[in-house]
Amino acid sequence: MKAKIQALAKNIKSEVITNRRHLHQNPELSFQEYNTVKFVSEKLQEMGIDLQESKAETGLVALIKGKNPEKKVIALRADMDALPIIEQNEVDYKSQNEGVMHACGHDVHTASLLGAAKILNELKEEFEGTVKLIFQPGEEQLPGGASLMIKDGALQNPNPEAIIGQHVMPLIPVGKVGFRAGMYMASCDELHITVKGKGGHGALPELTIDPIVISANMIVSLQQIVSRGAPPKIPCVLTFGDIHGHGATNVIPDEVKIQGTFRTMNEEWRAEAHERMVKMATGIVEGMGGTVEFEIRKGYPYLENDEQLTHKNRARAVDYLGEENIVDLDIWLGAEDFSYYTQEMKACFYRLGTRNESKGIVSAVHTPTFDIDEDALEIGAGFMAYLAIQELTEN
Numbered sequence: 446m447k448a449k450i451q452a453l454a455k456n457i458k459s460e461v462i463t464n465r466r467h468l469h470q471n472p473e474l475s476f477q478e479y480n481t482v483k484f485v486s487e488k489l490q491e492m493g494i495d496l497q498e499s500k501a502e503t504g505l506v507a508l509i510k511g512k513n514p515e516k517k518v519i520a521l522r523a524d525m526d527a528l529p530i531i532e533q534n535e536v537d538y539k540s541q542n543e544g545v546m547h548a549c550g551h552d553v554h555t556a557s558l559l560g561a562a563k564i565l566n567e568l569k570e571e572f573e574g575t576v577k578l579i580f581q582p583g584e585e586q587l588p589g590g591a592s593l594m595i596k597d598g599a600l601q602n603p604n605p606e607a608i609i610g611q612h613v614m615p616l617i618p619v620g621k622v623g624f625r626a627g628m629y630m631a632s633c634d635e636l637h638i639t640v641k642g643k644g645g646h647g648a649l650p651e652l653t654i655d656p657i658v659i660s661a662n663m664i665v666s667l668q669q670i671v672s673r674g675a676p677p678k679i680p681c682v683l684t685f686g687d688i689h690g691h692g693a694t695n696v697i698p699d700e701v702k703i704q705g706t707f708r709t710m711n712e713e714w715r716a717e718a719h720e721r722m723v724k725m726a727t728g729i730v731e732g733m734g735g736t737v738e739f740e741i742r743k744g745y746p747y748l749e750n751d752e753q754l755t756h757k758n759r760a761r762a763v764d765y766l767g768e769e770n771i772v773d774l775d776i777w778l779g780a781e782d783f784s785y786y787t788q789e790m791k792a793c794f795y796r797l798g799t800r801n802e803s804k805g806i807v808s809a810v811h812t813p814t815f816d817i818d819e820d821a822l823e824i825g826a827g828f829m830a831y832l833a834i835q836e837l838t839e840n
């Protein structure tokens with residue numbers, strides 16, 4: 446089966462590259478993936494995969510049924526949205542939608558899943574069970590396309606036992622894939638704080654309630670949520686990246702606005718930290734005579750890879766690519782809406798290496814010069830198909 450899949454992946458490589466380039470040239474922002482999903486739907490139809498259902502407006506779910514389709518169902522997921530970035534790569538597949546760019550590799554994920562679909566569809570007489578393909582919108586923007594897909598029933602009829610997702614990683618050389626079982630990526634919440642005092646002349650502080658001094662105290666104290674509150678085993682980050690008080694050298698402003706991010710890797714601690722932050726901020730600000738509005742905009746949850754499934758997939762990667770091509774990933778405090786699926790079922794989110802220093806392909810995701818070595822697409826399509834079939838086949 447492995448040799449068969451590898452041969453098929455090689456055969457369709459140029460087609461996967463063509464699809465990826467089409468997607469790359471025609472990027473669409475989060476929740477506006479109308480042409481993208483139409484393209485995906487047409488490609489699936491060309492393959493004869495008619496069991497499609499629209500979800501979450503610009504998402505799509507499709508089924509590839511093997512023999513005995515009820516036996517077991519496995520889901521494969523790709524995200525399809527692009528970012529508001531002006532592409533700086535001078536390539537013939539450069540974005541034609543000025544100001545929008547596939548700078549997170551979601552074109553790669555979509556083209557790879559289409560390739561995997563083609564392989565699986567050709568082999569459907571040779572495996573038992575069903576593969577559910579999930580093409581989702583809006584990974585880059587809250588509330589996250591994954592959460593909308595789940596609400597819209599993407600995980601029902603049929604209900605998959607497990608879900609697998611891949612994401613490009615420009616730190617990993619092309620030809621390799623990366624895994625991490627258990628704790629992998631962080632929850633991510635936005636903090637929007639307004640500290641209100643009473644402005645006045647900088648020379649007459651006694652007549653004011655200085656929101657600058659109050660904010661300074663509050664910011665320093667809130668770091669203790671991390672250093673004294675978070676259990677040391679749980680990674681946790683609190684960063685304030687924006688602070689504005691519109692006074693002057695001799696003017697104390699009425700209020701200060703502060704924005705930040707809170708990230709961690711445990712849902713219970715996350716909820717507790719939210720409460721503690723608001724309580725601490727309120728206590729400090731009110732104790733100093735001001736008032737505070739503390740808004741927490743909840744982002745994606747923490748991403749946990751199922752231990753057993755991830756170990757199995759790592760072993761399958763050794764089999765498919767060789768031990769020398771496996772990278773063991775460290776935890777990463779970035780966020781990813783695949784985490785919503787990990788809360789629903791066994792899940793594995795792994796990384797696809799796309800770096801090639803000899804070709805100058807080294808830029809990070811979310812930058813205007815991000816690109817991939819397209820040799821990664823052969824693995825992106827073939828290896829994903831292999832994982833699905835192995836998971837359906839093995840106990």
Ligand SMILES: [Zn+2]
Binds near residue numbers: 549585
């Ligand atoms: Zn991204």
Ligand SMILES: [Zn+2]
Binds near residue numbers: 549550551584612
């Ligand atoms: Zn991404």
